[in-house]
Amino acid sequence: MIFKRQSEGANGLQLRPARAGEAEAAAFIRIEGLSKSYREGDRTRVVLHEASAVFRPGEFVAIIGKSGSGKSTLLNLISGIDRPDSGAVWLDGQNLVALDERQRTLFRRRHIGFVFQFFNLIPTLTVWENVVLPLELGGGVGPEARERAESLLDAVGLLDRRETFPDRLSGGEQQRVAIARALVHDPLLVLADEPTGNLDDATGVRVLELLDRLTRQAGKNLIMVTHSDEAAGYADRVLCLQAGRLEDCDG
Numbered sequence: 001m002i003f004k005r006q007s008e009g010a011n012g013l014q015l016r017p018a019r020a021g022e023a024e025a026a027a028f029i030r031i032e033g034l035s036k037s038y039r040e041g042d043r044t045r046v047v048l049h050e051a052s053a054v055f056r057p058g059e060f061v062a063i064i065g066k067s068g069s070g071k072s073t074l075l076n077l078i079s080g081i082d083r084p085d086s087g088a089v090w091l092d093g094q095n096l097v098a099l100d101e102r103q104r105t106l107f108r109r110r111h112i113g114f115v116f117q118f119f120n121l122i123p124t125l126t127v128w129e130n131v132v133l134p135l136e137l138g139g140g141v142g143p144e145a146r147e148r149a150e151s152l153l154d155a156v157g158l159l160d161r162r163e164t165f166p167d168r169l170s171g172g173e174q175q176r177v178a179i180a181r182a183l184v185h186d187p188l189l190v191l192a193d194e195p196t197g198n199l200d201d202a203t204g205v206r207v208l209e210l211l212d213r214l215t216r217q218a219g220k221n222l223i224m225v226t227h228s229d230e231a232a233g234y235a236d237r238v239l240c241l242q243a244g245r246l247e248d249c250d251g
Contacts, residue, residue, distance in 0.1 A: 028221060029055035029189065034077055034087035036070070047073045049244030050087070060215065060222040062232035064249065065241035071225035074241065075191050078223065079112050080104035092188055109137055113182030115211065117194040119174040121166040127153070127177050128162040134185040145184070152180040155214060172203035179211050183218060190215055192224040196231055208234055
């Protein structure tokens with residue numbers, strides 16, 4: 001896919017790399033020494049090996065790597081879906097690794113939004129019901145939350161399709177619904193796993209532009225994993241996942 005590379009931040013100012021120590025001091029998300037391996041038969045496959053990185057408030061960071069490099073595993077660890085063999089994940093002062101499974105589930109439900117490659121909409125729910133599902137899981141849809149959901153559906157251009165079921169939508173429309181769902185509960189962090197991987201080039205461009213615009217407008221942190229250098233060009237900063245470690249692609 002060919003995407004337009006952004007060279008400016010949301011405020012129009014040219015972005016610059018953080019100075020040494022600056023990023024850590026301003027970190028909103030910090031991962032420290034993450035290691036994860038899996039047993040495959042009689043062998044151990046190391047996916048991550050002491051991976052570390054910091055993410056500043058409101059930053060859009062892309063993580064690129066080949067298929068099988070551990071990108072999705074990394075997102076699962078950052079979100080608390082899975083636990084590392086060792087290391088820590090700090091999000092807004094909370095170490096997710098220190099929480100038990102129920103606590104991690106509640107934290108994720110309240111503070112993290114997801115956009116997946118294959119949309120992950122529930123086919124038996126309408127567009128509206130899919131979007132407000134995070135709110136229902138969090139305790140209900142009050143007037144302010146309903147207004148937010150309607151505003152997001154309007155922003156992604158699908159308010160008039162609110163009673164439609166996912167199988168009546170195109171792939172791009174389904175991903176736009178998924179973006180609204182990811183933002184509806186006002187999360188601290190949005191995680192995107194190959195969000196354009198199941199879309200054609202032109203639709204992928206529109207979806208990336210929408211995801212970029214809405215997360216920046218809301219001041220959210222966005223971490224996107226992708227194998228596409230062009231898609232990563234939308235980010236403020238790009239990290240490479242190689243041999244189980246995260247490195248600055250520009251450094």
